[in-house]
Amino acid sequence: MSSELERYSRQIRFSGLSEEGQRKLLNSRVLICGCGALGTVLAETLTRAGVGYLRIADRDFVELSNLQRQVLFDEEDIASHQPKAIAAAEKLRRINSEITIDPHVVDIDHTTIRPLMEGIDLVLDGTDNFEIRFLINDACLETGTPWVYAGVIGSHGQTMPIFPHESACLRCLIGEIPDAGSAETCETAGVLGPAVNVVSSLSAVTALKLLSGQKELVPLKLMIVDVWEGSLRSMDVSSLRDQSSCPACQGGERLWLSGERGSQSTVLCGRNSVQVAPPHKGELNLPELAERLRTAGEVSLNRYLLRLTLRDEEFEITVFRDGRAIIRGTDELATARTLYSRYIGS
Amino acid sequence: MPRVVFTPNLLRHLDCPPTRTEGNSVREALEAVFVQHHQLRGYIVDDQSHLRQHVNIFVDGQPVYDREHLSDAVGADSEIYVMQALSGG
Ligand SMILES: [Zn+2]
Numbered sequence: 001m002s003s004e005l006e007r008y009s010r011q012i013r014f015s016g017l018s019e020e021g022q023r024k025l026l027n028s029r030v031l032i033c034g035c036g037a038l039g040t041v042l043a044e045t046l047t048r049a050g051v052g053y054l055r056i057a058d059r060d061f062v063e064l065s066n067l068q069r070q071v072l073f074d075e076e077d078i079a080s081h082q083p084k085a086i087a088a089a090e091k092l093r094r095i096n097s098e099i100t101i102d103p104h105v106v107d108i109d110h111t112t113i114r115p116l117m118e119g120i121d122l123v124l125d126g127t128d129n130f131e132i133r134f135l136i137n138d139a140c141l142e143t144g145t146p147w148v149y150a151g152v153i154g155s156h157g158q159t160m161p162i163f164p165h166e167s168a169c170l171r172c173l174i175g176e177i178p179d180a181g182s183a184e185t186c187e188t189a190g191v192l193g194p195a196v197n198v199v200s201s202l203s204a205v206t207a208l209k210l211l212s213g214q215k216e217l218v219p220l221k222l223m224i225v226d227v228w229e230g231s232l233r234s235m236d237v238s239s240l241r242d243q244s245s246c247p248a249c250q251g252g253e254r255l256w257l258s259g260e261r262g263s264q265s266t267v268l269c270g271r272n273s274v275q276v277a278p279p280h281k282g283e284l285n286l287p288e289l290a291e292r293l294r295t296a297g298e299v300s301l302n303r304y305l306l307r308l309t310l311r312d313e314e315f316e317i318t319v320f321r322d323g324r325a326i327i328r329g330t331d332e333l334a335t336a337r338t339l340y341s342r343y344i345g346s
Numbered sequence: 347m348p349r350v351v352f353t354p355n356l357l358r359h360l361d362c363p364p365t366r367t368e369g370n371s372v373r374e375a376l377e378a379v380f381v382q383h384h385q386l387r388g389y390i391v392d393d394q395s396h397l398r399q400h401v402n403i404f405v406d407g408q409p410v411y412d413r414e415h416l417s418d419a420v421g422a423d424s425e426i427y428v429m430q431a432l433s434g435g
Binding site for chain 1: 353355356357358389398399400401402404407408411430431432433435
């Protein structure tokens with residue numbers, strides 16, 4: 001075995017993968033959408049396994065309540081207000097410096113997803129909401145890129161591989177998003193680290209098979225796991241596409257990719273925070289903005305974001321270079337927009 | 347008696363433990379569950395009693411064919427799994 005493969009020797013010895021499979025992993029390119037609980041486990045697993053190129057896209061920064069399950073982050077990342085994609089990339093490069101880690105601090109929406117998917121062999125779902133999953137589904141159908149759905153709440157999780165135009169897509173499985181506020185979320189029902197780890201690991205196994213050129217070994221199953229109950233169910237979805245008359249993969253509908261669905265401002269559920277999208281796309285000059293805001297409150301700044309804590313009121317505004325802001329202290333869109341135009345501009 | 351299992355946390359503020367119930371079809375089994383958990387009906391089926399878009403049902407690991415009338419047959423030992431996708435991650 002050549003020396004550059006030595007670090008992967010234990011998985012090369014595993015007959016299912018072998019040296020040939022390892023070389024294919026090293027030549028593959030993966031996009032991980034979302035770098036929270038699922039995303040950090042997926043990213044770490046694929047980094048250690050030697051997937052050659054990982055693009056990691058996330059819009060958020062690290063917070064204290066993330067550390068219980070988001071395995072790549074620590075207290076220093078919180079103190080330095082690190083965006084998740086950047087904090088993750090730093091850890092991953094320390095784990096494996098021989099692969100390429102390409103972090104993007106970005107809100108995945110219908111305008112950003114196409115460039116993110118360029119040159120990508122597989123998309124992995126590490127997101128925490130349905131709107132982005134349906135957007136990924138649209139984009140993957142459009143480009144013919146395989147992706148792996150994953151979701152988790154409480155002790156419970158699901159994952160399913162999706163091969164566009166061959167197997168069931170997410171909308172074949174679930175035609176519509178549950179009404180806002182009806183179903184539980186991680187914020188209302190909580191989430192256990194081990195549930196995240198099991199679901200991400202199942203999803204990562206699918207990635208390893210696929211990227212090592214063994215697509216035929218990926219079962220067309222929706223895996224449903226509950227770590228508290230100790231149950232693992234596998235639902236056969238091989239016939240689901242044919243029996244679903246799906247508007248997306250059979251009717252060609254792209255509601256999320258066209259921008260018809262998916263909102264500009266987003267209430268970050270249960271976090272008392274709202275994300276406000278910039279009125280115009282473009283890069284903000286953060287040091288300049290910081291100077292301007294010093295009279296308004298306490299300002300801190302790093303390469304990726306600016307944090308303004310307002311003096312009189314209990315709002316905290318985090319502004320990213322792409323002009324987005326996450327405004328903490330409200331779940332009212334109108335209040336958040338007003339604060340945005342007052343301090344950042346309209 | 348078939349067993350009906352729901353995705354945990356299917357509906358906020360509603361606990362739906364797995365239930366043994368009567369019925370020879372998915373429809374009959376669900377109707378028996380709705381008697382005990384009437385809030386579930388409107389969440390799982392619409393006013394024409396068709397399966398709502400945001401849920402799917404698997405019988406013994408296979409997706410139901412008839413989303414309109416839920417006429418898929420179930421056996422005495424069947425598991426009817428009412429599945430909803432999960433938002434978190
Ligand atoms: Zn479909």
